[in-house]
Amino acid sequence: MDERVREHAAVIVDHSTDVQPGDDVVIQAGAGTEDLVVALHEELGERNANPVVLNQPGRARRAFALAADPEELVLPDHTAALMEAADVVIGIRGSANQHESADVPPEQQVALQKLRKPVQEAVLDTRWVGTQYPHPGTAQKAEMSTPAYEEFVYDAVTRDWDEQRALQEQMVEILDPAEEVRIVSGSETDLTMSVDGTVTINDYAEHNLPGGEVFTAPVPDSVEGTVLFDKPVITRGREVTDARLTFEDGEVVDFAAGQNEDALAATLEADEGASRLGELGIGMNRDIDRFTYNMLFDEKMGDTVHLALGRAYEDNVPEESDVERNESAIHVDMIVDMSEDSRIEVDGEVVQRDGTFRFEDDFEA
Amino acid sequence: MDERVREHAAVIVDHSTDVQPGDDVVIQAGAGTEDLVVALHEELGERNANPVVLNQPGRARRAFALAADPEELVLPDHTAALMEAADVVIGIRGSANQHESADVPPEQQVALQKLRKPVQEAVLDTRWVGTQYPHPGTAQKAEMSTPAYEEFVYDAVTRDWDEQRALQEQMVEILDPAEEVRIVSGSETDLTMSVDGTVTINDYAEHNLPGGEVFTAPVPDSVEGTVLFDKPVITRGREVTDARLTFEDGEVVDFAAGQNEDALAATLEADEGASRLGELGIGMNRDIDRFTYNMLFDEKMGDTVHLALGRAYEDNVPEESDVERNESAIHVDMIVDMSEDSRIEVDGEVVQRDGTFRFEDDFEA
Numbered sequence: 172m173d174e175r176v177r178e179h180a181a182v183i184v185d186h187s188t189d190v191q192p193g194d195d196v197v198i199q200a201g202a203g204t205e206d207l208v209v210a211l212h213e214e215l216g217e218r219n220a221n222p223v224v225l226n227q228p229g230r231a232r233r234a235f236a237l238a239a240d241p242e243e244l245v246l247p248d249h250t251a252a253l254m255e256a257a258d259v260v261i262g263i264r265g266s267a268n269q270h271e272s273a274d275v276p277p278e279q280q281v282a283l284q285k286l287r288k289p290v291q292e293a294v295l296d297t298r299w300v301g302t303q304y305p306h307p308g309t310a311q312k313a314e315m316s317t318p319a320y321e322e323f324v325y326d327a328v329t330r331d332w333d334e335q336r337a338l339q340e341q342m343v344e345i346l347d348p349a350e351e352v353r354i355v356s357g358s359e360t361d362l363t364m365s366v367d368g369t370v371t372i373n374d375y376a377e378h379n380l381p382g383g384e385v386f387t388a389p390v391p392d393s394v395e396g397t398v399l400f401d402k403p404v405i406t407r408g409r410e411v412t413d414a415r416l417t418f419e420d421g422e423v424v425d426f427a428a429g430q431n432e433d434a435l436a437a438t439l440e441a442d443e444g445a446s447r448l449g450e451l452g453i454g455m456n457r458d459i460d461r462f463t464y465n466m467l468f469d470e471k472m473g474d475t476v477h478l479a480l481g482r483a484y485e486d487n488v489p490e491e492s493d494v495e496r497n498e499s500a501i502h503v504d505m506i507v508d509m510s511e512d513s514r515i516e517v518d519g520e521v522v523q524r525d526g527t528f529r530f531e532d533d534f535e536a
Numbered sequence: 537m538d539e540r541v542r543e544h545a546a547v548i549v550d551h552s553t554d555v556q557p558g559d560d561v562v563i564q565a566g567a568g569t570e571d572l573v574v575a576l577h578e579e580l581g582e583r584n585a586n587p588v589v590l591n592q593p594g595r596a597r598r599a600f601a602l603a604a605d606p607e608e609l610v611l612p613d614h615t616a617a618l619m620e621a622a623d624v625v626i627g628i629r630g631s632a633n634q635h636e637s638a639d640v641p642p643e644q645q646v647a648l649q650k651l652r653k654p655v656q657e658a659v660l661d662t663r664w665v666g667t668q669y670p671h672p673g674t675a676q677k678a679e680m681s682t683p684a685y686e687e688f689v690y691d692a693v694t695r696d697w698d699e700q701r702a703l704q705e706q707m708v709e710i711l712d713p714a715e716e717v718r719i720v721s722g723s724e725t726d727l728t729m730s731v732d733g734t735v736t737i738n739d740y741a742e743h744n745l746p747g748g749e750v751f752t753a754p755v756p757d758s759v760e761g762t763v764l765f766d767k768p769v770i771t772r773g774r775e776v777t778d779a780r781l782t783f784e785d786g787e788v789v790d791f792a793a794g795q796n797e798d799a800l801a802a803t804l805e806a807d808e809g810a811s812r813l814g815e816l817g818i819g820m821n822r823d824i825d826r827f828t829y830n831m832l833f834d835e836k837m838g839d840t841v842h843l844a845l846g847r848a849y850e851d852n853v854p855e856e857s858d859v860e861r862n863e864s865a866i867h868v869d870m871i872v873d874m875s876e877d878s879r880i881e882v883d884g885e886v887v888q889r890d891g892t893f894r895f896e897d898d899f900e901a
Contacts, residue, residue, distance in 0.1 A: 193609075195615075196614075197614060205595065209593065209599050212600040213602075213603050214603075215604075216602065216603025216604035217603045217604075219604055219608040219609050221609065221611075221612035221613075221614070221615070222592075222600065223612065223614060224590060224592040224593070225591075226565070228589070231576075231589065232577070234574050234575075234578045235580060236581070238577070238579075238580075239582075239584055243584040244584050244586065248621045249562060249586070249618050249619075249621035252617040252618055253588075253614050
């Protein structure tokens with residue numbers, strides 16, 4: 172086995188999820204990720220934690236989605252019970268065809284996802300992490316050779332997370348006490364939102380491996396303006412390009428897409444919270460130096476901002492906060508490239524211009 | 537997809553487990569069984585039942601077993617919670633290397649299996665079934681071409697189970713009211729046991745697909761004599777050949793094996809119940825016409841008897857019965873070939889000679 176797979180497993184178990192003896196661990200394994208599953212079993216065995224492996228093939232998920240009637244289905248109690256009893260959930264993305272559900276009607280997918288919301292909430296109550304196995308199929312999606320993609324993935328996941336945390340803390344100190352954020356990019360994107368009262372989190376690879384972002388939640392009713400997402404987003408098994416959203420009082424009042432606009436429409440109509448923002452994230456991982464058409468990596472890039480439609484994280488909007496937490500069965504991240512002709516303003520001051528932060532060299536206010 | 541895979545899925549869902557709308561279904565999928573998993577998702581979707589797929593690679597199980605300390609491990613609560621909430625558990629044997637755990641010390645495997653006993657008991661409380669996917673790797677073990685093995689498997693699983701039930705009922709009527717059973721084969725095997733008070737079950741492919749046996753439990757203390765198992769048994773990842781057991785007062789007092797005797801020893805020492813018999817089964821499926829070194833099929837052959845060390849099924853020894861139910865973390869089936877120089881006696885009368893039952897043509901008392 173590639174020694175880097177073992178290192179990856181050790182980072183997952185030690186840094187991201189801090190596995191302790193007796194922990195009940197769920198591994199959600201994508202297709203073709205067996206080496207990492209084996210390496211995790213070594214690590215978990217050494218810690219006397221109990222693994223169970225879930226692996227629903229994409230073809231099976233599609234077959235079920237096409238055959239089932241969401242009106243007749245009920246919550247999968249057994250999966251909910253599993254996740255409620257779990258201490259740690261490790262999700263490993265594999266090589267499954269990301270478009271395996273491309274011929275399932277989007278509204279069917281939304282309905283099925285809604286049914287699974289309590290399961291998803293139980294996962295979020297664990298010490299969960301999502302990570303990537305560098306399978307040739309994923310390398311293909313990234314338009315890279317497999318060895319180069321392996322290097323890209325392992326560089327990104329086995330880095331010095333303490334150093335990254337310190338870098339990002341500077342942005343947390345700006346964003347956490349702030350009231351208003353404005354995102355401006357090119358001629359199309361000009362969006363303002365309040366972050367007054369929400370909590371900014373420093374992501375140094377606990378829930379996402381690689382990590383490397385600082386994120387908070389907008390106040391749901393406060394979002395105003397238009398945003399164009401430069402990078403394609405895969406939702407409902409389909410690639411939505413050039414998605415453009417216009418917000419009034421926090422709600423999407425107009426939308427368009429270059430391709431697969433109906434998948435975007437179905438996402439927005441999933442439920443009430445699906446047409447509001449649940450997350451504002453600022454990418455800060457300089458080791459991720461190229462787009463790979465993979466949200467886990469792309470959203471961490473140093474010169475991107477991402478916004479998510481749907482569910483806000485409880486960490487960003489704790490129960491004791493005065494802010495309403497946006498509720499939804501969905502959470503769909505979408506990326507704005509901030510590398511050129513762009514700026515982030517916080518309370519009227521420019522804190523990033525063309526991808527360079529105020530606390531970095533070469534920043535020009 | 538091969539149409540026979542869809543037929544197999546329909547038999548599993550309709551005949552074996554009688555899946556109803558809203559049922560919570562666990563699929564335990566072996567390696568390389570994806571086509572059947574997909575076909576099951578179609579069937580389950582049509583019935584609006586909820587599937588979840590478990591798939592722990594053999595390599596992962598081995599890695600965990602080598603690394604963990606059974607003294608420090610605790611029951612996997614999350615897996616127990618999953619199985620306790622499940623209505624149906626479908627186990628699909630695949631192509632995983634049956635010897636993947638061959639280098640894990642047997643006593644380590646026994647200790648781990650003991651820990652999982654409550655999980656196994658929760659599975660037995662569901663409408664569970666175990667079946668086989670005809671993967672090339674399994675065909676190899678059977679020393680058959682893949683197409684011939686596919687035909688063998690699909691013939692065995694998609695037969696007329698009502699007819700089979702009627703055939704077997706004749707043996708149930710003999711065995712259920714009986715007091716004593718004697719198994720004689722060749723010069724070595726001569727074993728007697730009481731079945732007084734235990735319940736004989738007609739297996740027509742509810743829990744095993746293929747089914748095709750009639751089985752009961754011996755009264756634990758009643759087993760006397762010696763038995764030589766002609767066919768190899770895989771236990772603890774190793775092939776034990778020519779296992780020979782001698783019983784006194786129901787307990788193994790002497791044992792030997794041609795090969796891997798230490799794996800047999802570890803099995804017998806698993807716990808108190810592991811050195812006693814939990815099952816007497818009589819194979820009656822005439823469509824299974826050859827040994828394939830696979831217990832699921834071999835034990836159903838018309839001219840075999842099998843005995844299991846370890847746990848007796850509750851169906852055979854219900855709680856209200858006066859008979860003590862043999863308890864154990866293990867249940868290891870072992871086969872006696874009854875096709876030549878053999879007989880089964882029930883209460884002193886010969887009911888099978890050289891593989892032919894009393895109620896069949898050509899029977900000679």
